[in-house]
Amino acid sequence: MEITLRELVTSIHGMLFGGFFLMALFGALVLLLDWNNPDRIAGDVSPERPAPRWQTIYLVAMVAAGWAAVLSGAYMIYPWYRAVAPTGADLALYPQRLLMSHPTTAGWHNFGMEWKEHVAWIAPMASTMVAWVLLKHRAAWNAHRAVRTTVLGFAAVAFLAAAIAGGWGAMINKKAPVQGGQSIQLMGSTK
């Protein structure tokens, strides 16, 4: 059982970094909705108390996964995706050219990838802000309803942006997978 280097890196980008980021963002949204509960805020006798350690680790890991996803996507996978194919080359190794080579698949690049490659960056930017407010300014979160509503809104937009980017990425990679590079053997042959 083998996998190529490009397939492995693409899997790490999408399934490890992107997948964890998307799930963690959803978890953070649930956490924020719970913290937005007026009863909970009234019961928080020490609003300036630092966030529990597990919440700090969770939010920092979420933000790190978001940045890892966009940076690995833009600087490792996107160059493989958009590489210019030499004349007569097998287009299977050049996903953008493969998609653009036929009118029925060109939209996956012209619409899908064009949207994904930019909208994705909104997610880690917004989630960085959300995590920073929750970890550093819990007192302001507890004191101001407008702060809570705004931060929740930005977290929801971050989730939406990550979902758009992740969804398009998965679909584009089904139509024209990023592949090639050194083969890595994961398991011995069963035969």
Add this chain to the structure above:
Amino acid sequence: MTEIRLVPQNPANGPVAAAVLSCAVGCFLLGVLAVAADGSKRLAATLNFYHPSGPLSGVTTVAIALWLVCWAVLATRWRNRSLAFGKLSAFAFLLLALGLLLTFPPFGDLFLGR
């Protein structure tokens, strides 16, 4: 012994306002730069910081740099201030929505007359 801590009733919202507004500005600039680079070959070439990734590298690097600079400046200026958060929030959401819309290719194409 029970610890008694004095907690301000209304902590300054300036640092949060700085974080929210700068994030919205960064997202808006990302959208503006994405559309501008798509419409101008000259700007696209200028933003081609890392050739294998093309103009995307410059678009995102510049937007992130401006976001962080904006955040640092506003955080310093608003450190101890309390602002009208409702109005600031509405403006921030407007910028964020525009940023999101500008990354949507058909919306960007409208601006470029395509």
